[in-house]
Amino acid sequence: MLTLSTQLNTYLVIGAVLFGFGIFGLVRRPSLIGMLIAVELVLSGASINFMAFNRFLAPDPTVGQIITLFIMAIAAAEAAISLSIVIAVYRNYKSIEVEDLVELKG
Amino acid sequence: METKVIFYILAAAIFGASVLAVSCRQAVHAALYFIVSLLGLAGLFFLLGAPLLAALEVILYAGAIMMLLLFVIMMLHTDRRDRELYRPPFWTVPVLLSLLCGAALVMLLARWPQAAELLPSAFFSPGQFGQVLFSRYWLAVELVSLLLFVALVGALYFGGREIKAARLQPGEGGDS
Numbered sequence: 001m002l003t004l005s006t007q008l009n010t011y012l013v014i015g016a017v018l019f020g021f022g023i024f025g026l027v028r029r030p031s032l033i034g035m036l037i038a039v040e041l042v043l044s045g046a047s048i049n050f051m052a053f054n055r056f057l058a059p060d061p062t063v064g065q066i067i068t069l070f071i072m073a074i075a076a077a078e079a080a081i082s083l084s085i086v087i088a089v090y091r092n093y094k095s096i097e098v099e100d101l102v103e104l105k106g
Numbered sequence: 107m108e109t110k111v112i113f114y115i116l117a118a119a120i121f122g123a124s125v126l127a128v129s130c131r132q133a134v135h136a137a138l139y140f141i142v143s144l145l146g147l148a149g150l151f152f153l154l155g156a157p158l159l160a161a162l163e164v165i166l167y168a169g170a171i172m173m174l175l176l177f178v179i180m181m182l183h184t185d186r187r188d189r190e191l192y193r194p195p196f197w198t199v200p201v202l203l204s205l206l207c208g209a210a211l212v213m214l215l216a217r218w219p220q221a222a223e224l225l226p227s228a229f230f231s232p233g234q235f236g237q238v239l240f241s242r243y244w245l246a247v248e249l250v251s252l253l254l255f256v257a258l259v260g261a262l263y264f265g266g267r268e269i270k271a272a273r274l275q276p277g278e279g280g281d282s
Binding site for chain 1: 143154155
């Protein structure tokens with residue numbers, strides 16, 4: 001039980017649980033901001049997976065860390081774009097609740 | 107031994123903060139709990155041998171991205187509808203099913219025989235990291251910078267179009 005921190009499986013479980021929390025929030029959140037936070041949780045789970053595989057299994061130990069860095073950059077771009085979309089939606093609808101955005105009949 | 111204790115504390119903090127980040131009703135509280143989760147994640151990265159990534163996680167992710175998100179949350183009044191997020195008859199069955207899947211995943215991974223020891227060479231100092239990043243992965247760095255530029259242009263497009271429309275019709279939409 002005390003050797004959990006030196007096993008790959010533990011980190012994979014942490015990443016999977018973060019991914020699951022993210023998907024859960026993505027489904028259940030009523031507002032666009034909450035869904036954005038849930039997407040960031042999904043990205044965190046993915047980066048934990050990359051870091052763990054990099055630490056335990058990779059023959060070239062640089063790749064996982066660099067991919068994690070790029071995940072961070074992509075998350076920055078995604079947050080900027082989606083926050084500007086949220087602001088544009090709020091200007092048009094005066095709301096960012098998902099249930100109010102039904103003009104496309106989705 | 108101390109590393110293990112730190113690992114358990116970090117894992118518990120990440121779990122608790124993530125649960126609260128997806129279940130908190132107010133968006134500001136959810137964002138703050140997600141920042142706590144990111145700080146725990148940065149500690150985990152440090153334990154996994156990436157001090158530069160841990161620092162970047164705090165500076166970039168928790169510092170820049172989440173502050174942007176908090177600014178937007180505070181700018182828009184989002185907590186208008188005060189309703190129940192999780193009604194019990196809806197989420198009992200999904201939670202039970204996902205607990206089942208999680209238990210199966212843990213059992214499956216616990217039976218996996220390999221990968222029980224750390225690789226010795228996996229620690230990276232920031233200097234080595236930067237050298238590898240800018241020598242071997244320069245093309246990816248350029249592509250990411252292009253992506254960030256495109257994101258900047260897209261954000262300006264979404265913001266500036268509304269400003270132009272508001273200027274054409276000065277009577278309407280001046281409050282946003």
